[in-house]
Amino acid sequence: MSIDVRGVSKQFGQFTALQDISLTVPSGELVALLGPSGCGKTTLLRIIAGLESPDSGEILFNGQNARQNVQERQVGFVFQHYALFRHMTVFDNIAFGLTVKPRSSRPSKEKIRSRVRELLSLIQLENIADRYPSQLSGGQRQRVALARALAVEPQVLLLDEPFGALDAQVRIELRRWLRRLHDEIHVTSVFVTHDQEEALEVADRIVVMNKGKIEQQGTPDEVYERPATPFVFNFLGNVNLFHGRVHQGQASLGGFAVSSPDHAETNDSPAVGYVRSHDIELERTAADDTSFTVTVRSIHPVGPVVRIALVTTTEGTSLEAEISRDLADRLQLKIDETVYARPRRVHLFVEDYQI
Amino acid sequence: MKPTRKNNVLPGFGLTLGYTIFYLSIIVLIPLTALLFKTATLTWADFVATVTSPRVTASFRLTFGAAIGAAFVNAFWGTLVAWVLVRYRFPGRKLVDSLVDLPFALPTAVAGITLATVYSANGWLGKYLEPLGVKVAFTPLGIMVAMVFIGLPFVVRTVQPVLEELEPEIEEAAACLGANRWQTIARILLPAVTPAIITGFALAFARGVGEYGSIIFIAGNMPMKSEITPLLIITKLEQYDYAGATAIATVMLAISFLMLLVINLLQKWTRRYTA
Amino acid sequence: MANITTLHNKSTDQARRQLSEPFWVRWLLISSALLFLSLFLFVPLASVFSEALAKGVETYLAALQEADTWSAIKLTLLVAVISVPLNLFFGLAASWAIAKFEFRGKSLLITLIDLPFSVSPVISGLIYVLMFGLQGWIGPWLQDHDIKIIFAAPGIILATIFVTFPFVARELIPLMESQGCEEEEAALTLGASGLQTFFRVTFPNIKWGILYGVILCNARAMGEFGAVSVVSGHIRGMTNTVPLQVEILYNEYNYAAAFAVATLLALLALVTLVIKSWVEFRMKQQEIRS
Numbered sequence A: 001m002s003i004d005v006r007g008v009s010k011q012f013g014q015f016t017a018l019q020d021i022s023l024t025v026p027s028g029e030l031v032a033l034l035g036p037s038g039c040g041k042t043t044l045l046r047i048i049a050g051l052e053s054p055d056s057g058e059i060l061f062n063g064q065n066a067r068q069n070v071q072e073r074q075v076g077f078v079f080q081h082y083a084l085f086r087h088m089t090v091f092d093n094i095a096f097g098l099t100v101k102p103r104s105s106r107p108s109k110e111k112i113r114s115r116v117r118e119l120l121s122l123i124q125l126e127n128i129a130d131r132y133p134s135q136l137s138g139g140q141r142q143r144v145a146l147a148r149a150l151a152v153e154p155q156v157l158l159l160d161e162p163f164g165a166l167d168a169q170v171r172i173e174l175r176r177w178l179r180r181l182h183d184e185i186h187v188t189s190v191f192v193t194h195d196q197e198e199a200l201e202v203a204d205r206i207v208v209m210n211k212g213k214i215e216q217q218g219t220p221d222e223v224y225e226r227p228a229t230p231f232v233f234n235f236l237g238n239v240n241l242f243h244g245r246v247h248q249g250q251a252s253l254g255g256f257a258v259s260s261p262d263h264a265e266t267n268d269s270p271a272v273g274y275v276r277s278h279d280i281e282l283e284r285t286a287a288d289d290t291s292f293t294v295t296v297r298s299i300h301p302v303g304p305v306v307r308i309a310l311v312t313t314t315e316g317t318s319l320e321a322e323i324s325r326d327l328a329d330r331l332q333l334k335i336d337e338t339v340y341a342r343p344r345r346v347h348l349f350v351e352d353y354q355i
Numbered sequence B: 001m002k003p004t005r006k007n008n009v010l011p012g013f014g015l016t017l018g019y020t021i022f023y024l025s026i027i028v029l030i031p032l033t034a035l036l037f038k039t040a041t042l043t044w045a046d047f048v049a050t051v052t053s054p055r056v057t058a059s060f061r062l063t064f065g066a067a068i069g070a071a072f073v074n075a076f077w078g079t080l081v082a083w084v085l086v087r088y089r090f091p092g093r094k095l096v097d098s099l100v101d102l103p104f105a106l107p108t109a110v111a112g113i114t115l116a117t118v119y120s121a122n123g124w125l126g127k128y129l130e131p132l133g134v135k136v137a138f139t140p141l142g143i144m145v146a147m148v149f150i151g152l153p154f155v156v157r158t159v160q161p162v163l164e165e166l167e168p169e170i171e172e173a174a175a176c177l178g179a180n181r182w183q184t185i186a187r188i189l190l191p192a193v194t195p196a197i198i199t200g201f202a203l204a205f206a207r208g209v210g211e212y213g214s215i216i217f218i219a220g221n222m223p224m225k226s227e228i229t230p231l232l233i234i235t236k237l238e239q240y241d242y243a244g245a246t247a248i249a250t251v252m253l254a255i256s257f258l259m260l261l262v263i264n265l266l267q268k269w270t271r272r273y274t275a
Numbered sequence C: 001m002a003n004i005t006t007l008h009n010k011s012t013d014q015a016r017r018q019l020s021e022p023f024w025v026r027w028l029l030i031s032s033a034l035l036f037l038s039l040f041l042f043v044p045l046a047s048v049f050s051e052a053l054a055k056g057v058e059t060y061l062a063a064l065q066e067a068d069t070w071s072a073i074k075l076t077l078l079v080a081v082i083s084v085p086l087n088l089f090f091g092l093a094a095s096w097a098i099a100k101f102e103f104r105g106k107s108l109l110i111t112l113i114d115l116p117f118s119v120s121p122v123i124s125g126l127i128y129v130l131m132f133g134l135q136g137w138i139g140p141w142l143q144d145h146d147i148k149i150i151f152a153a154p155g156i157i158l159a160t161i162f163v164t165f166p167f168v169a170r171e172l173i174p175l176m177e178s179q180g181c182e183e184e185e186a187a188l189t190l191g192a193s194g195l196q197t198f199f200r201v202t203f204p205n206i207k208w209g210i211l212y213g214v215i216l217c218n219a220r221a222m223g224e225f226g227a228v229s230v231v232s233g234h235i236r237g238m239t240n241t242v243p244l245q246v247e248i249l250y251n252e253y254n255y256a257a258a259f260a261v262a263t264l265l266a267l268l269a270l271v272t273l274v275i276k277s278w279v280e281f282r283m284k285q286q287e288i289r290s
Helices: A041-049 A090-099 A109-122 A138-151 A168-185 A196-202 A220-225 A230-235 A325-331 B013-040 B044-051 B054-087 B093-099 B108-118 B126-132 B140-165 B168-176 B181-210 B213-219 B229-238 B242-270 C002-018 C023-052 C056-064 C067-100 C106-118 C121-132 C139-144 C153-164 C167-179 C182-189 C194-223 C226-232 C242-251 C255-289
Strands: A003-012 A015-025 A030-034 A056-061 A075-078 A156-160 A188-193 A205-210 A213-218 A239-247 A250-252 A257-259 A269-276 A280-283 A292-302 A305-312 A318-324 A338-343 A347-350
Touching: A003 A041, A015 A041, A015 A056, A015 A213, A030 A041, A030 A196, A041 A075, A041 A156, A041 A188, A075 A138, A075 C182, A090 A109, A090 A138, A109 A138, A138 A156, A138 A168, A168 A196, A188 A196, A196 A220, A205 A220, A205 A230, A213 A220, A213 A230, A230 A269, A230 A347, A280 A318, A280 A325, A292 A325, A305 A325, A318 A325, B013 B242, B013 C067, B013 C106, B013 C121, B013 C153, B044 B054, B044 B242, B054 B093, B054 B140, B054 B181, B054 B229, B054 C023, B093 C023, B093 C255, B108 B140, B108 B213, B108 C023, B108 C194, B108 C242, B108 C255, B140 B181, B140 B213, B140 C023, B168 B181, B181 B242, B181 C121, B213 B229, B213 C242, B229 B242, B229 C121, B229 C226, B242 C106, B242 C121, C023 C255, C056 C255, C067 C106, C067 C153, C067 C167, C067 C194, C067 C242, C067 C255, C106 C153, C106 C167, C121 C139, C121 C153, C121 C226, C153 C194, C153 C226, C167 C194, C182 C194, C194 C242, C194 C255, C226 C242, C242 C255
Parallel strands: A030 A188, A030 A205, A075 A156, A156 A188
Antiparallel strands: A003 A015, A003 A056, A205 A213, A239 A250, A239 A269, A250 A257, A269 A347, A280 A338, A292 A305, A292 A338, A305 A318
């Protein structure tokens, strides 16, 4: 079942939550809606679910208008705080969707029981069927919420910040589990997250949103390697900014120069170069005019990498470089020492956007 | 009317809101407007003459005076009771805690005849007060006693949750900063509960002003001396002086609305620090 | 290790002492609070029973078996049986609309719902006299059609509904607001209808709140005096509720009988308090569980 979002807008009083959003989720894919809080991603998810109605635009499932009524839309929705029915056992929670079906299409008690058992084994919680939600850990609640949503065999699965309320360790385990589960059952799924790592690791496609608009959509590699806008660049990973000018394919960015064939037509415009911190190389000798001098301000080893705070000698701009421990050991950097920095890859945006 | 936000998927908004407004209108709003319309049939001069006649003003003075006095008594003792219930452990604390609500649950007529009996000259408590020259039953003091009785839970139940929610860390912080116990109470705890005490005071006062059942048995009901305003309304009604009864009732109703407004503002103020 | 623990224990004890009052202050405060409560609550409560039994158990039982008392009890039960369910139904509708939806004028609506609490009971009765009484708005019409509201059961019921109007609603509104809408939304996405959602998801979450509101509403409905006194007309054996019967007996200097009937109401109050404490306990448990 594919999902089409066509020209959806939503206004809450003075606040524009979504502005003319169009988006296609191909059948069977796992898509992440990624963005900072307040960017409209949850509102979009709720509109797809039918929990909120758009001011304009429409939602299509398999090319047909989705049912108006949330009860008939047949979506599985996993709420951020799970919204488990606290007065029902795990079993009753999962069975709920089946037991509220009209008598004519309601499965028999025996069928419901076997379906719930099946789901319990899918979420690997066979032995907690009689517990109440309050007796479960966060990760278990999460999985029960997922099983409850899947019980009615939804056409699409929608998850609102599915791992938001869990601790770091459980979070990583669960998101890999979700990925494997999706590979098994292949239901078209959309999840909302503000965690770029989560989106990059789990999703087939990522939709990056900001201020009610879509900034970019594509595979994780696409959005990470070829960010379409400064916002996407900034949101996915640590980044250093170099302000300068670009003129006929040549950019000079405060102390160093890069060629930028994309901007061959541009004449003397202000531009910003974006360089990820792991794309800054440090060396003791200057290679060519792509390197520039920096002063080491502080050195922080963080696990396998070392983060180094730097200041350019010409303009005094602060930078951060991330190098491997090996390299750090070889360079033997000292605080206040001056070394050469060379950006390996620069993404240049001519400055008419603002972040 | 359409819901402006939150949830437009849950069903039943139109139906439940419609019924709410319908029921509210027939039970509360239309009868209350009947009172105002009835008053409007009086001329302004008649209205003023009625509500400023000596017997009426005497009843206002008595009712409001006693209600303020009782509210002060309750503000002090109610806060103390709330403090003791929240902070200290003693045998029977839970029982005492539930009995504080007795005035809410006990029908006012029962409270009235009981207080009148207990505080009469040969009653359980009255016989010890009489030799001291303190007459309670059938005097304005008796009216205050009844008002203290019915107003007490308002103060306790407003102050108690605020005291319970005060984090112990606040007192610990004060102690770490060198405050002694008395300073901590006076400068940290008391300011934190003051809005609740004032709200409780206002609630107790509002209840006292309107109270009828528990007072008439102990009051003596002498015109000009111990006749409260609600009783005066009933007296006028029994004399078929509908206009007079309505005029006085309108004044009392206006004061109730004013109190309601004040109490709403106070409650907002009480909650101003809670996110 | 053992040394460290003892040291640690000692220091917290000392700290705790600094964070509370000296023993004698605590003792003084507790006893004065209890003395105050005794003078105003406990002694009067005890005296209800003592006065009722002052002339022996036989007099007590005889007073309760009187025909007028029985008809007062019947009327009081009738009043409660009609007014409590009506206010319960209203409370459910109002709290659903108010707690689950946002709309303009919501806080005004809440204030209006609370209004009957701040109106003097006497005025609560008076407004119905002005509507339905002989000199009231539709009094003459009612008389032409031989319908009696004032000085009859309908008036007593109306006045009781008015004074107990907010009980259920004001209990349920904050409770339902604090529970949010997520569980209901989850039920809807799972295909439940509106009524299924209410009865299977909302109701179990608010059942203790409903019971709480209902018992307080019932206590007031059975015990209301001022409002009922204005509309009843005090016709013995006809329009007297239990509290009015207490008044009549007391005013006839029939103290033992008055207090005997009063014990029924005092017991009602005590039962109400017991159920209320129990419900509070259950609600706290439910809160801890979630």
